[in-house]
Amino acid sequence: MSRKPVTLTFKVDPALAEILDKVPNKSEFVRRAVLSALENTCPLCSGTGILTPRQRDHWATLARTHFMAKCGDCQEYHLVCHAGDSPDHSHGMDLESHLK
Template sequence: MREDKKTTVITFKAEEELLSALEKLPNKSEFIREAIFNALKETCPLCGGAGFLNEKQRRHWKSFAREHTLRRCGRCDGLSIECRDRESSRSHPKKSLDKEKCL
């Protein structure tokens, strides 16, 4: 966590259920700061954390999606993006899905 002095206070509205859960934490501020930093590090690369694609992003995604598909890993259940036609793809290396390792 960052060691520098915090100088700004922010507030947000919360439901009773969230308040009750936060009250059980020994350091609410530290927990909230860490949760926000972690969420920002994991922001969706497509929407930038907005939760939806704007018109231009949607156009790019539709073009990309014509040649790609989502595949669920049989080992870790994570999703990955791969070329629809792996055998004839010129831009991606060929790999055996059976030997592919989970990250």
């Protein structure tokens, strides 16, 4: 069974409306922009920019053994583990139980 498309509307300021008027297929452009934004959100805060108190606690645990570093190739920041591949190192959770 095919699902019927849903129409969404949203408000924009006049300057953005003027720019969007120049886009040949506004619907496709907005659809792709929204999907791209959703695929590129922060995995910890889900794009809100704010951590809940529990997320902050988890982050604090992770931050004890990790740090942010700038990549020498692409210049983007990423997490690096202080402990490396130490056999007694734990990231504070059982990953397998979280994936089930």
